Amino acid sequence: MTMETFPADRAGALARMAAFAPRMGRDYADGRNTDPGPGLRRDISRLSPALRHRLVTEAELVGTALAEHGAAASGKFVQEVFWRSYWKGFLELRPGLWDQYRRDLVQDRAVVANSPALREALARAEAGGTGIACFDAWAEELRESGWLHNHARMWFASIWIFTLGLPWTLGADFFLRHLLDGDAASNTLSWRWVAGMQTRGKHYVARAENIRTHTLGRFDPVGQLNESPLPLAAPPPPAPRPLPRPDTLPAAPIALLLHEDDLHPESLLRPTVPVAAIAGIAVPEARSPLGCATLVADHARAALRDGLDRAAQHFGVPATLLEPAGVAEWARDHGLPVVTPWSPVGWTATALDGLGVTLHRLRRDWDEACWPLATKGFFPFRENIPALIARLHPHVLPPPLAGEGRGGGRSP
Ligand SMILES: Cc1cc2nc3c(=O)[nH]c(=O)nc-3n(C[C@H](O)[C@H](O)[C@H](O)COP(=O)(O)OP(=O)(O)OC[C@H]3O[C@@H](n4cnc5c(N)ncnc54)[C@H](O)[C@@H]3O)c2cc1C
16 A cells, blocks of 8 residues: 655655645645545645644644635635644643543543453454455554544544444544544544534434545445444533633743644744753653554654754754653753743643643744634634634744745744
């Protein structure tokens, strides 16, 4: 099988974004739901592993789409980028959903461990041995390449829950362990959405005909799927909390701590901010009690190294890759206030909380504008997109064609 590959550095991500820019308009709107298979996907960006680590930013993607196609033709692409910001805001306002998922995952794993039939069904699903050809191919593609097309993720999750009858938490965990773009908000909330727990009573049902049409006939699981399931029962999502306030930038020279959630420090801090020391940590294995695939860990650490190299060059100080246990000593040695990009709810935020270091967490204007609006469903959120773009101007700019220097949603 041809496998997709994904850049783990900003230069590669910018090149992919530039190559995809001409297709961010009508081509994307018309083609985004169809998955022609690995190596043939021209109508989607395949930038999620880069965006997830902010090797490129949401502002740069939206800015590029608007500059290239205008607001009307790029509307669908821009909206999908805002889905990411909506999910991040939704979880940031309801961190209990992540904690609940982690608790349910442990419980569901114990239930499966005690049932030989479920254990076998889980092993077959993860190994791609269910006999449902499309599902098995996606399981293999996920394990081999660390990525799946959005529509394939929807079909896969639906078949996992409603046809195979496996706990949704274990499917979400399988995705997290293998996705290069694995993200606490997009992954957990999309699985909840497919199951019918996110928008109550509305679940996503994978249908053979839809799969046949949108895989261009590569798959046709007719007669193999449960096409009339009930949504999973669940309480409504909790009410949103107020968004926790970010810190302000200390006046003195600072030490900068990077992590895998935000690796474009050039646009987080103005070049005049005196950065006297730089370090970075990555804890991709903490995304699941079972750790993560080597491909995923390697990708996250390569992205971090790229962020550190660029930061060293941009701020003119050496940058070090640290283990979390070494951060307190590094901070003590430098004796400076430690500044870090805001880490949204998830495993990196948990790791930062456990460092034993006082952190000054800075939030980008992009997140500051989007997240508080994720109080209800996506459709009311979507109404805000034109106002958000106007508010975030001039941050919403494409990056320069050569070299660096602008774009990215600069914060303090
Ligand atoms: C069950 C399930 C689990 C998912 N888990 C993740 C995850 O862990 N991490 C993740 O980044 N995305 C996740 N997604 C969302 C989506 O599938 C991927 O972001 C998308 O497939 C990435 O492909 P692309 O870069 O070609 O996207 P494009 O279609 O080119 O879109 C551009 C960017 O917009 C964002 N985006 C597009 N669609 C969505 C969406 N539906 N939800 C959120 N953001 C979106 C992505 O950052 C993407 O890179 C999940 C979706 C489902 C249904």
